[in-house]
Amino acid sequence: MTSHANHPDDEPVNAHDLLAAWALDAVDDHERSVVERAIAADPELALEARGLRETTALLAGSVAAAPPPALRADVLAIIAREAPRSGESHPTAPLPSHEVEDTNAHPAFVTPKPRRHGVARWQSFALAAVVAGALAVPTTLAIQNDQRATQVEQQMSALESAMRQPGAQLVQGDVAGGGIAAAVLTDGEAVFTASDLPDPGDGLTYQLWRQDGDHMVSAGTLALNDGRVSATVSAEVPVDVLAVSIEPEGGSDAPTTDPVIVLAGI
Amino acid sequence: MTTSATSHDDAARLASLLRASADGDQAAFAQVYDAASPMVYGTCLRVLRDPDLAAETLQDVMLEAWRTAAAFDADRGSAKAWLATMAHRRAVDRVRSVQATRTRDEQDAVRSYVREVDEVSDEVLRRADADRVAHCMQGLTDTQRESVLLAYWEGLTYREVADRLAAALPTVKSRIRDGLTRLRLCLGAR
Numbered sequence: 259m260t261s262h263a264n265h266p267d268d269e270p271v272n273a274h275d276l277l278a279a280w281a282l283d284a285v286d287d288h289e290r291s292v293v294e295r296a297i298a299a300d301p302e303l304a305l306e307a308r309g310l311r312e313t314t315a316l317l318a319g320s321v322a323a324a325p326p327p328a329l330r331a332d333v334l335a336i337i338a339r340e341a342p343r344s345g346e347s348h349p350t351a352p353l354p355s356h357e358v359e360d361t362n363a364h365p366a367f368v369t370p371k372p373r374r375h376g377v378a379r380w381q382s383f384a385l386a387a388v389v390a391g392a393l394a395v396p397t398t399l400a401i402q403n404d405q406r407a408t409q410v411e412q413q414m415s416a417l418e419s420a421m422r423q424p425g426a427q428l429v430q431g432d433v434a435g436g437g438i439a440a441a442v443l444t445d446g447e448a449v450f451t452a453s454d455l456p457d458p459g460d461g462l463t464y465q466l467w468r469q470d471g472d473h474m475v476s477a478g479t480l481a482l483n484d485g486r487v488s489a490t491v492s493a494e495v496p497v498d499v500l501a502v503s504i505e506p507e508g509g510s511d512a513p514t515t516d517p518v519i520v521l522a523g524i
Numbered sequence: 525m526t527t528s529a530t531s532h533d534d535a536a537r538l539a540s541l542l543r544a545s546a547d548g549d550q551a552a553f554a555q556v557y558d559a560a561s562p563m564v565y566g567t568c569l570r571v572l573r574d575p576d577l578a579a580e581t582l583q584d585v586m587l588e589a590w591r592t593a594a595a596f597d598a599d600r601g602s603a604k605a606w607l608a609t610m611a612h613r614r615a616v617d618r619v620r621s622v623q624a625t626r627t628r629d630e631q632d633a634v635r636s637y638v639r640e641v642d643e644v645s646d647e648v649l650r651r652a653d654a655d656r657v658a659h660c661m662q663g664l665t666d667t668q669r670e671s672v673l674l675a676y677w678e679g680l681t682y683r684e685v686a687d688r689l690a691a692a693l694p695t696v697k698s699r700i701r702d703g704l705t706r707l708r709l710c711l712g713a714r
Contacts, residue, residue, distance in 0.1 A: 275697060278704040279682040283609075286677035286683075302599070310704055312713035317606035317676055318567040320657035325565035326579050333583055334554055337590045426705055478584060481621040488621070489544045494595070507674045 274303060281310035287449075287490065305485040336511060347501065420449040427523045430450040433502070434518040437485065442499050443523040448497035450477075452519070458504045460480070463508045467500035467517075498523040526671070531686055534559075538603040539596070546593035553590055556603075561703065564611040571615035571679050581618060585611045616679035660710035668703030 271289050273296030279285050282291040297307045420426055420442035430440035439452035450466055458464055464482065466489050467474040480487035480502070491497055501517040538559055544552035564585050568578035588610055596606050661669055673686045686696040 275701070276682075278701040279697065280674065281704060282672065282675040282700065284680060284682045284685065284700065286681055308601045308605075309708050309713050311601050311609060313708040313711055314612065314676065315563075315602065315605035315608035316657055316711050316713060317707075318612060319563045319569045319604065320654040321566040322562035322654075323566035323569055325561050325582050326575075329579055329583060330554075330557060330561070333557060333586045334550065336587060337550055337553060340590070427675055479580075482620060483621045489617075493593075495527060508583075 273297070275509055277303065277307055278310055281307065281314050288453050290454055307340060315340050319498050339511070374467045420444055422448065429521040429523060431519055431521055439502070439519045439520045439521060443497055443500070443521075445496050446493060447493040449488070450491065450500055450502075450521070451486070452480075452502070454484060455485050455487060461507050462504050463507050463509060464518075465513075467503065467504040467513060468493060470495060470503070474501065476511065479505070479507075535602050535604060539598050542593050542596050542603045542606075545590060546596070551595075556589065556607075557586055557713075560604070560607045561588075564607060566607065567611045570621055570677055571612065577618065578615075581611070582612050585614050588614075597710040605681075612676070619679040630631075649660055656711060662705045662706050663710050664706055668706065669700045670709070671699040672703040 261493060271292040273280075273293045276289055276293055280290060284295065293307075297304045340475040403439060404413055426442050426444045427438065428442050430438065432456060433439050435456055437452055437455035438448070441448050441450040448468065455464065466477040466480055468477050468491055469475075470493070475493075477491040477500070478489060480489055491500065497518065499522045501513070501520045503513045503515045503517045505514060538556065538574060541556045541559070543551045545556055556637040561582060565578055566581045569575060572578050572581065585607070596603060601609075662674065670689070671682075671685050674680050674688060675682060681687065682696050682700055683693065685691075685700070686693045689696065691699075705711070
């Protein structure tokens with residue numbers, strides 16, 4: 259139920275105490291992972307968690323609003339491109355999108371094997387270096403600018419909490435065009451962060467990709483905040499290669515430009 | 525529409541549509557989209573306050589739902605809660621990353637919460653949920669309601685709620701816990 263991991267307040271996280279805040283997404287990444295591990299281990303807590311999540315779903319339902327009608331066709335067109343070929347059924351397929359070749363994958367974008375270029379392997383000092391250097395924020399600034407500090411804190415705690423997973427690897431590299439990026443890669447999840455990124459330009463956005471087999475799957479667009487981005491990528495397969503490219507606003511289905519950074523595990 | 529039997533049927537239907545989507549059934553997923561997109565879009569709009577960002581996030585959420593439908597486990601909650609969680613999480617991730625560049629009048633938003641539900645009915649598809657939630661919200665103390673709404677609709681962590689209200693962390697944790705628990709009892713959520 260509790261974790262004695264380093265936390266901003268050096269206070270153990272009590273999962274039961276934070277369950278309601280967790281259900282409202284009002285916890286940081288570290289607290290979330292502590293609560294979710296506790297839920298997985300405790301059926302009684304899981305039952306309560308379920309009831310609270312159903313409650314927040316009713317809150318969500320209470321503000322239902324009609325979405326832009328055109329979006330429906332867009333979404334259905336995208337899934338039609340990803341769907342398994344007709345006539346084939348995959349009743350046990352864990353992730354339908356992984357069953358097909360992505361014909362939109364940019365051939366130049368597929369990471370060459372042994373896909374290690376630009377990659378620093380995990381070294382014991384590296385996490386401290388990234389946290390202290392790349393994401394450095396003096397404590398005085400934390401007081402002056404609590405919002406920015408909270409984001410940095412969240413970035414750090416997400417990296418730290420990912421690093422505690424067995425087999426986690428830290429990879430980092432320079433971003434073409436400016437800035438540095440770091441990611442912690444684990445079996446089912448990766449935490450990606452970058453700092454000092456330049457504005458991608460009008461009508462353009464940074465988009466994060468993970469490699470799945472021989473194609474790249476979008477992990478969403480990255481909103482730039484003070485030159486900084488962070489994202490958590492979850493997948494049913496090990497996440498061992500991440501990349502970022504600059505894409506038209508809203509993102510692309512497959513990369514349309516060369517990556518500005520590729521981070522690959524060993 | 526408002527009877528619990530009907531909403532139970534709706535829940536079972538949405539769960540089976542999601543399972544069919546996991547098997548690659550696009551027609552089933554189109555029905556998931558129709559059933560869930562107003563909730564997902566409304567949640568994103570409420571948190572992000574920007575129709576374009578909300579539409580983008582809706583698209584992200586629906587694609588994530590399609591791609592990860594196999595991970596939906598009815599034993600762990602309803603399909604609606606699964607989708608609402610995904611929607612809120614995505615919207616909050618986005619709002620936390622753009623927060624510094626936006627001016628948001630959170631206090632005002634909280635005060636207008638119940639009023640908006642009533643007034644924007646031309647835009648908002650009124651659902652049975654809305655009335656029940658508004659009613660049950662009145663059963664919370666003012667400080668509980670304020671903390672729950674700041675956390676959920678402003679995408680604040682409980683620490684940020686405490687900062688915002690200049691209240692002690694344990695106080696805010698209790699307000700959130702007691703407030704949401706009271707809301708749960710009133711709404712009969714299981």
